[in-house]
Amino acid sequence: MKQFEIQENDSGQRLDRFLQKVLPALPKGAVYKAIRTKHIKINKKRCTPDQRLMPGDMVTLFLPDTLLYPESAPVPKSEPEFLQAPDQLDILFENEQLLLVSKPVGLVVHCDNRQTPDTLINRVLHYLYKTGAYRPEAEQSFTPALCNRLDRNTGGIVIAAKTASALREINRLIRENRIHKTYLCITVGIPKQPSAVLHAWHKKSDTHNTVTIRDTKAEGFQEIITGYRTLAQHNSFALLSVHLITGRTHQIRAHLAHMGTPILGDNKYGNGKANRAAHCKYQQLWAYQLEFNPEETSCLSDLSGLCVHTAPPPFVTKRFPDVSLQNI
Template identity: 40%
Template sequence: MKEFTIEKNDATQRLDRWLGKTLPLLPAPLAQKYIRLKRVKVNGKGSQRDYRLQLGDRLQLYINDEFFDTPTPENAFLSIFKPSLSIVYEDENLLLVDKRPGMVVHPDESERVNTLITHIQAYLYQKREWSPYWEHSFTPALCNRIDRNTGGIVIAAKNAETLRIMNDKIRDREIDKFYLAVVLGRMNPPEGRLESFLLKDEAKKQVAVYRRPVAGGKNALTLYKTLRVKDGLSLVECELLTGRTHQIRAQFADAGCPLLGDGKYGRERENKKYGRSGQALYSYKLTFSFPTDAGILNSLKGKTFTVENVDFVDEYFGG
């Protein structure tokens, strides 16, 4: 329990607003709940959220200590009352989460709180599976990343051993990653392999495609297969053999069939024609092939996990 005495500058404020200002990490719905449960007392008694504080009032807060911390990127998860996650699979070691387009995976200059990793941390904290306040606590971490405007499966490790194994498996290409994409026009041939070298421009946050090795460039390999063609668009399944920044987006644009909705590598006139903003790209399937030992993750060997519904498939190809 922590106690506060209301001074002149805080007098006449509503109780709930004072609580939000004093404890910025405490989600507003949780603050309202604590007021209702009388875990917030005024002069030793329960009160209403709209009570106007008076000079000299004594407030007793029966609230967990962590909510009194100074907000930082490390404790931002505390401010999330109801984590928004679409969980594809979960066990004691990891989570497979279907990230929605528009959400960033980690905090950046544009978003500090509403990120995928923050929602995952809030989810596990509220389940009491993890807390940064436990001794030697491991912080849940993402094993792979997806662009803000791309949706799909992201792997989150609940413990250090899982993170180590997953990092090794991704590096050794023992996890098969499949994407669905809608591209403009038709790929020729309809099934094949895209192989090139990508050079990243950090200032523009964009990559250039080269057919031959170039200084600083990284090789990029993508297998693709056309699944459907309709109204000038093609639905393509892509298998990543490497995992480079903007790999699918840049390679298909270079092949003459940019992704629908891609504002960086695509065609703005075509995007407007079809009413699409944000690239039509989804990491919809993962297979844990694991030809070598996977330790505590051996039970996942050979298993495939799929996102059943991808919105742009329904929108442009009727399901």
Template identity: 35%
Template sequence: MSGMLPGAAGDSGSGSSRFEILYEDNHLLGIVKPVNIPVQEDATGDPDLLSLLKQDVKERFHKPGNVYMGLVHRLDRPVGGAMIFAKTSKAASRLSESVRSHHFRKVYLTVVHGKPPAAQGRLVNTLLKDAKTNTVTIVRKGTPGGKEAILDYTVIGSAGGYSLLKIDLLTGRSHQIRVQLSGIRCPLYGDQKYGAAVNKPGQQIALWSAVVGFPHPVTKEETELISIPPQTHPWSLWSQHIQKQAIL
């Protein structure tokens, strides 16, 4: 189940898209990012979302030449859910400014092992990324290269040794949710990098971009993209109604 508030505007092209479109007009394209696709081209050489979206728009609108598609925010390769892209450089610039000025809202749903110590709380840590290993660790405040990471969490429910959490991401650090929750001994279901001791190889990480909210770069209207995870394990431990109520 996915949705968009307010209603989508503009032409969505003459053909059908290979992606689930949450919002589209002349300035923006909001989609449900499929899991296990890199957002940008990486060392694997696998097809990346940005290139696929350009080709998709080119085909649907019969556009000659190159298609512009601006990347405003990122999701880790194994993570799925709502993403917004800019179809013009002006829209990209204005959305990027919304990100910098903290007018860009990001809400995630995740399933973790165990249960956090409180029903809701704020996690504040300093994170340091090792680019060589593509891993992030929690370090002491003031550590050279360390960046402050802040998130708010709310426990939506617990079942079968797992908890469903709503995450309001207040800073956008690499692997932030995964590292910070592992830091309170609640690693994400399926996360091999930060929860290898409790997860099995091949499990899909249970982290989903549920809400992306921002002022429209042209109309200034507050816009929200909403996406609910697929009803596969462990998401299916909670109904889609409960998940949707949690983020609205």
């Protein structure tokens, strides 16, 4: 028999997902069968896989240890991997629930095929561990997590949730466009209109890490909306502020390329000749500013009106040193 008392960071999630986190070696089929045959109960009562857990709930598993902890299960490492990453972060804002950091260009947010332990999430976990905000031994199913992603070669603001409730709420606010994201970029070519809200249709490749943009709806395509404003222009380059109204994979890069003004340095969707001539090896794109607009009923209502931005990215100060970024 095994028991778990649900803590605050465990609450709000489905029973089956909680069990998959705390007992990863337990087969999913065995979980559903045990729930169906009443070998898993909540507060000594029959339960369902999708039942939402509440603080103080007692989850009891009447299952043999050989099923809960099979010999083939991987042995946990003695030291968490995140301790292999540096704990230094460029912190823009922090409270008890959230951490906003500026990610440098070249750092991946999560582990990729290079298997390096130096990722943004590992740096965040190391920092929270060092400051005492994250104690892995005290958590059953929750680990602080990033709420948004940036490509390796895109720098700027990333949100990290320090609690489960903050993670759920930030994800909801992002879905409902209550966190306004403003990016800065340099384009090859000058947009025809000084500012516009662009509508198009987007499809991600199932086999390649690329997307396709088209002007009309088609099967498998999802609508994207991208707003921009031209802040400055010089020769054949333009500095834009871009506001994401929808947020899909490579949306800004692919959408601007689709309208004929690709981002300088973008080797996936951009102009290779212009990139080489300008000696740009990575896309001149930066997540510059976030503005929070939660409702009064939100658990993050105290963030209403909070506007956080990074320092001006290097490519702006280099190519457009006289441009003011106030009120973008």
